[in-house]
Amino acid sequence: MLHMVNDISKIALFVVLRCIWCRLATANPRTYIGSGKVAEIKSAIHAFDAETVIFDDELSPGQLRNLEKAFGGDVRVCDRTALILDIFNQRAATREAALQVSLAQMEYQLPRLTRMWTHLERQAGGQVKGMGEKQIEVDKRILRTQIGALKKEIESVRKHRKQYRNRRTAVPVPVVSLVGYTNAGKSTLLNRLTGADVLAEDKLFATLDPTTRRVQMKNGKEFLLSDTVGFIQKLPTTLVAAFRATLEEISESSLLVHVVDISHPLAEQQIEAVDKVLSELDASSIPMLMVWNKVDKANDPEKIIMEAKRNDVVCISALTGEGLEEFCNAVQERLKDMMVWVEALIPFDKGELLSTIHRVGMVEKTVYAENGTLVRAYVPLRFARLLTPMRQICMS
Incomplete structure (x- = not known):
């Protein structure tokens, strides 16, 4: 598919004049499309006085050069990758x-x-x-x-991020990363849960930098929620490589929350695109919770909610706050599956340790003894290691 457009501002806003679809068994090595389509587009350019032709695929340098020569004048030929890079540059x-x-x-x-x-x-x-x-x-x-x-x-930024993550993992609060197609509502969800002032607009790639905030649940439990850059179909490999320092936040997560705009007509294709990028980042093995957002905008919300229950999916509206309590409970349950069972005797002078167990773990029972507090709970694995000496005391 390609679009003929006119640039109406300095920030690359376009008016789409015409869309042309092309069925190709194989791409033409010289012009990507056949000579007949080249002639058709050239005629349309003159008819609509178009300034730019955008191809919804990546073109080779030779194809770009040959197409611009064929169309003549000052017509700019732009491929999918160049357009995405322009948008990223603005954001x-x-x-x-x-x-x-x-x-x-x-x-x-x-x-x-x-x-x-x-x-x-x-x-x-x-x-x-x-x-x-x-x-x-x-x-x-x-x-x-x-x-x-x-x-x-x-690389310096990457090392700085790694140091920051190391300091953060010293405090055993689980990290949950929001992933999903661009404009799925991840930033809106982060703002709704944490009160963060993250830019959340109805446009592509509104968020390029990861933002992490603490989520405090009604039961006193907490976790860190991280917003990440949105994905897109056929995401240019140059962008995946360039944003690897940012996307490393995903690989360090305890849980991924895949946010889907269920009201979008191409929701299934968007899910596949996100899964593909996660696979490229070697993040497919991280536990995931599927969340269908914008249920309030869907054509048949009741049908979607019924289908979600059958597929262990959480339905929410980040904009209105609908389903957020169920979402937090689902996150807590998934995090529990990644915790380990411990029994430890916490000395009375280690009150801050007991407080941390209640905050990041799931306490099943506490018994007050003469020399401390006996705790039976599920806690994150790295935190369980800190409790090893106290577990040995408990077992002796």
């Missing part, structure tokens, strides 16, 4: 996000630099033959140097 609100987007853009541009220097082809005769090629090589070297510098900065 980057922090230094870290800007670094990651810049890296992805440069790696995308590197093999396409020939398109930026086509004006030098006019100098290919006489004394200056080959000057265009030399300029391209100079430009590529500059770009490779910039890419190397960006990778070093991002």
Whole structure:
């Protein structure tokens, strides 16, 4: 599918003039589409006075160059990857996000630099033959140097994040990460549960930086909830690589909450797209809770709720708050499955330890003895290791 559009502002807002579908057994190596479609699009460009043609797939540098020559004039040809990178560039609100987007853009541009220097082809005769090629090589070297510098900065960010996670894991509060297709309502859910002031708008990729907040439940239990960048079908590999420092938050989670916009007509395809990206991140083995969001906007909410119960799925509306208590209970139950059973005697002078057990674990019974408090509870594995000496005292 491709779109012909007009740019109506400096922030890349477009008016779609026409959509054209193409059925291809194989892509044309020169122009991606056949010569007949090229002629059809060229006629439509003149008829609608279109400024940009967007292809819903990634084009090779040669295909981009040949299509722009075929369409003529000042018509810009943009592929799916370039469009997504443009959107990411607009959404980057922090230094870290800007670094990651810049890296992805440069790696995308590197093999396409020939398109930026086509004006030098006019100098290919006489004394200056080959000057265009030399300029391209100079430009590529500059770009490779910039890419190397960006990778070093991002690696520094990655190390900083790792240190932060190590400090966070010292406090045994389980981490739950929200994952899902872009615009599924993850940031709205985080705001509703934690009172965080995270940007939540009805647009693609509103959130590029992970945000982690503490969720306090009515029963006193708590967990950390982390919002992550939204996924999309055919997510460019350059973006997956560039955002790996950010996406590592997912791999360190105790539980993934897959938030789905169940009111979207392509919800099934979006679920598959998210599962594919999680597989690429080697996060498929992390326990997951499926959550269907925006139930209030669905055509038949009652039918969806019945289907959700059969499939062990939680239905919510992050916007209205419907189903959030059930969601928190489901998270707590899933976290319990990842905890271990302990019996420990907590000395009276370790009151903060007992308080932590009640906060992050699930206490079944407490008995007050002469030399401390006997606790029987489910606690996170890494916290259970801290209780090992006290468990030995309890068993002796």
